[in-house]
Amino acid sequence: MALASSAPAPTLPATGDRVPRPDPVNAFRVSYEHQILLYLRNWRGSLFSNFAQPVLFLLAMGVGLGTYVDNGGSNATGGVSYLQFLAPALLVSSVMQGAAGEGTFPVLAGFRWVRRYHAMYATPLTPYAIAFGQLAWNATHALMVGTIFAVVIVLFGAAATPGILWSVPIGVLTGIAFSAPIAAYMTSQRDTTAWNNIWRFGITPLFLFSGTFFPIERLPDVIRPLAWLLPLWHGVDLARALALGTAGQEPLLHIAHLAILVVVAALGTWAMFVRFRRQLEK
Numbered sequence: 001m002a003l004a005s006s007a008p009a010p011t012l013p014a015t016g017d018r019v020p021r022p023d024p025v026n027a028f029r030v031s032y033e034h035q036i037l038l039y040l041r042n043w044r045g046s047l048f049s050n051f052a053q054p055v056l057f058l059l060a061m062g063v064g065l066g067t068y069v070d071n072g073g074s075n076a077t078g079g080v081s082y083l084q085f086l087a088p089a090l091l092v093s094s095v096m097q098g099a100a101g102e103g104t105f106p107v108l109a110g111f112r113w114v115r116r117y118h119a120m121y122a123t124p125l126t127p128y129a130i131a132f133g134q135l136a137w138n139a140t141h142a143l144m145v146g147t148i149f150a151v152v153i154v155l156f157g158a159a160a161t162p163g164i165l166w167s168v169p170i171g172v173l174t175g176i177a178f179s180a181p182i183a184a185y186m187t188s189q190r191d192t193t194a195w196n197n198i199w200r201f202g203i204t205p206l207f208l209f210s211g212t213f214f215p216i217e218r219l220p221d222v223i224r225p226l227a228w229l230l231p232l233w234h235g236v237d238l239a240r241a242l243a244l245g246t247a248g249q250e251p252l253l254h255i256a257h258l259a260i261l262v263v264v265a266a267l268g269t270w271a272m273f274v275r276f277r278r279q280l281e282k
Contacts (some may be wrong), residue, residue, distance in 0.1 A: 031133020098177025
């Protein structure tokens, strides 16, 4: 006759109880590491949009069109070549587009198609850790794109001063100001309609009319005040001023640029955290 075990039987959690959560640092690491591993599997698909396309823009607009602008004797660029005028703005705009892309399709897929966020939430991860991991990866990706583009700008001889390096963190901040609120919005979407509308009616017009290719002073008087409502213009103008060494001429304006970007990024991050929690705890 077998002897009964003297060890106490394990106690199962009651219905509805969740496994205790780990500390925030470890939770963040797990979520962030997941995003890195995901990118390492799919990085080839982003080579053109994140790296080749900005270089082609720099060649076509900065070198190609820039030759005609410089030969025309226009003073719209503040006495520097059009290539030097365009480079920091194009860096910020390209980083913004890449960050916005990280806030659209991956978030929509994570909630609706592959449902990886729900799988992560089934482990000891909080919604905040999951959202923070996604946002931290977006910032890392933006930093990577901006750094590589800055190297290309230097190799092209398009850096007017060493201040071009400031364009990278400004680009990352601008990218978060777009990526976070877009990610918050995409948590509740069910198909690519919203994704297409964001790019068609939001990102593309901003790219064209936020001072990237020409000063906003060239816009009609009716449209010009709208630039203050567009976070991209604040990033573009601040990065350009730092890259060209003219930030000291209007310090209050550029402090306002920085403050607006920080506020928009902070509000977007808060909205993203709230939306992730609500969607995962349904």
